[in-house]
Amino acid sequence: MKNISLKIAKTYFNIMSEEEISAGNEIKQYICDFKDIDKAINYKLSVVEEFSPLSCRFVSCIDERMYVMKSEDDLHEYRIFFNLNTKEPCALYKEIDEKNIEIVLLRRYFKKIIINRDILSYFGMEKYFLNEKSIILHSSFIMHNGEAILFTAPSGTGKSTQAELWRKYAHANIINGDRSVLTVEDGVVYAYGLPFCGTSQIDKNMCAKVKAVVYLQQGPKNNAIKISKKESIKKILSETTKNLWNQENIDKVVQVVENIAQNIDMYEYHCTKYEDAVVYLKDKLEVI
Structure with a gap:
């Protein structure tokens, strides 16, 4: 070949x-x-x-x-x-x-x-996803009831842990353990799988409408707060792949992220690493 x-x-x-x-x-x-x-x-x-x-x-x-x-x-x-x-x-x-x-x-x-x-x-694929107004988000991507929930945060915060808890206790499907491609189509945000998956070794070529993006923080108890669009932009940008040496690339990424933030609900979630974290967030998201 x-x-x-x-x-x-x-x-x-x-x-x-x-x-x-x-x-x-x-x-x-x-x-x-x-x-x-x-x-x-x-x-x-x-x-x-x-x-x-x-x-x-x-x-x-x-x-x-x-x-x-x-x-x-x-x-x-x-x-x-x-x-x-x-x-x-x-x-x-x-x-x-x-x-x-x-x-x-x-x-x-x-x-x-x-x-x-x-x-x-x-x-350099991150550059070319931008042609389709898409970005790569550092996130664990799970699918639950046909919709995507994305756990994002700096490395070591517990994205993979939360994804595995949802798989174990809520029968969610882990699509990618480390990254997802996000894009907006007709005002709806979609997440796609891609081959890059960090050390998780979990990546599936699937797509789902995004129900919520969850920015994780470790904590002694579970508490999820819906954050503003302005704060959503900042947090998504912090975990988006971008070429910091190229201002034109950064400007394009910002435009896509702003569009995504306007069309999704994002939560900051202080949580434990036990089953109760799944129960709490599941109840919270069902009221969206």
């Missing part, structure tokens, strides 16, 4: 290579039959023995795993990814234009090209 097409949320991605590529098990549920390059984001993959020098300027060091650069004409973004063990560059993201990207892989790290979560992390 030298071409794989994916549909993630509302966005189509075509992946092409002159070498054989295969799909990892975790992305097979996203494969679709879609070859219209004019309506998709197109990635060309290549494998090289060594990287060629780049004519570009340094923009930002995101962390020890990724550097961001711009072409000399300032029109195209490049990202260099590093292997955390060797500290050496292993992959390169190069924008050709708004819908065409080249991904260059260093052969000693990629004997075979298997399209999996690791490879997809090089694709």
